[in-house]
Amino acid sequence: MKKGNWVVLFLVIVFISFNSMACGNTASTDNSKAAKANSPWFTEGRSLEKNDDFESTEYYLENSVTGRHIYSVETKPTGIADGEKVPVVIYTHGQSGYATNFYAIYSRLAKEKIAAFSFECCGGNKSGAKSEGSKLFPAHYTSRMTDLETVLAKVKTLDYVDTDRIFLFGESYGGVTSSFVAASHNEIAGLILLSTGINEQMMAREEDDETYIPENDSDEPFEKIKGYTGDVILFNGEQDFAYEGGKNQIDAYNKRSEGSAVFYSLPNSGHSYSELDDAGKEFVITTMIDFIGER
Numbered sequence: 141m142k143k144g145n146w147v148v149l150f151l152v153i154v155f156i157s158f159n160s161m162a163c164g165n166t167a168s169t170d171n172s173k174a175a176k177a178n179s180p181w182f183t184e185g186r187s188l189e190k191n192d193d194f195e196s197t198e199y200y201l202e203n204s205v206t207g208r209h210i211y212s213v214e215t216k217p218t219g220i221a222d223g224e225k226v227p228v229v230i231y232t233h234g235q236s237g238y239a240t241n242f243y244a245i246y247s248r249l250a251k252e253k254i255a256a257f258s259f260e261c262c263g264g265n266k267s268g269a270k271s272e273g274s275k276l277f278p279a280h281y282t283s284r285m286t287d288l289e290t291v292l293a294k295v296k297t298l299d300y301v302d303t304d305r306i307f308l309f310g311e312s313y314g315g316v317t318s319s320f321v322a323a324s325h326n327e328i329a330g331l332i333l334l335s336t337g338i339n340e341q342m343m344a345r346e347e348d349d350e351t352y353i354p355e356n357d358s359d360e361p362f363e364k365i366k367g368y369t370g371d372v373i374l375f376n377g378e379q380d381f382a383y384e385g386g387k388n389q390i391d392a393y394n395k396r397s398e399g400s401a402v403f404y405s406l407p408n409s410g411h412s413y414s415e416l417d418d419a420g421k422e423f424v425i426t427t428m429i430d431f432i433g434e435r
Contacts, residue, residue: 181209181272194218194250198239201259201294205286205353208262211270212291213239215246215256220300227305227329227432228255228295232288234312234335234412235278236265242309242413248425254432257295261287261314263351273351280345282356284317292325305329307432312382312412315374316342319389320356323367329435332428333374335411337385338362362392369398373431375424377409377416 185197194217200209220226229249233241239258246256260271263279271287273279288308296303307330310318315336322331336342338361345352358364372393376386386403393401404427406420413421 185214188213192218193247201290203262203286203290205289206262206273206283208272210259210262210272210287210290211239212257212259212294214298215250215258216300217250217253217255220253224300225302225305226253226255226300227307227435228257228298228301229307229309229332229428229432230288230291230295231256231258232284232308232310232314232317233258233261233264234314237261237311237314238265238268239270241311244421245309245413245425245428249429249432252429252433254429255298255301257291259287259291261317276351278313280349280352281313281317281320281342282353283351284314285321285356286353288317288321292321303327305432305435307332307435309428310334310336312336313342319365319368320358320361322370323365326367326369328368328370330370330431331368331372332431333372333386333389334413334424335376335380335382335386335415336374336389337376337382337387338365338389339382339385342382342385362388365389366392366396368393369396371399371431371435372401373404373427374402375404375406375420375427377406377411377420379410380415381411 181200183200185199188196188198194215197214199212201212202209231242239260261279261284262271262273263276265274266277295301306328308318308322308328309332311334315333322328374386374390376383390401390403406416409416409420
């Protein structure tokens, strides 16, 4: 091949290579944008369910303390008029749980125009987790407190929520989380606890637990929870391992100068809502409705 032809061939190869690189960069950029748009941490609400009683919306909240993303479900009762404000219950699940754990309860409360906001604690599940941080299971309650604080701040921005009627509901480990958070939030209208009670098992942590946040803990937990001056109700099944801890917690609340505290013992029942018999489940729901309605 003549020298001139070699030069032409070289230039053609360079041109083709340059264009291939350019196209590749464009595709890479486009793919990057698409990946960002389809990020699992969606912050704009997506409709989850809609029926005659409520509409549920799912989205993620970012925990500014831990940097993790919290899967959340907002349940708004239907028929709320413009400018109308309704009470809301924030649900915190136990050691391993999901944002939909208390569907049977909040679907009933929606009929009474009581809103709900539930979430999955970061690190709260071994498998099938929707919140970020599943590898950190079981996640110490001190870090879960920051998840609940994040959710509480969000709930206060919802235009249909009566911010004077925000209630915390915690089951088992979530009850410990809710009790500690309430201690620094006396604007909370009421604290509802189920199958919980401060004891060594609830307070335990691993030696090198990376989800432990010391500043959220206390060497005197019964004294710390007394910082909450609102009203408290607590339900425990008679076969619940946390039964005595629950009674001790209520005793501590009753030593406050402000706020009432009532302990409900549920026969034929164990630990958690799922282990209550039908009568116990109905009692919990109707008592909650009355408790919220009176405040």
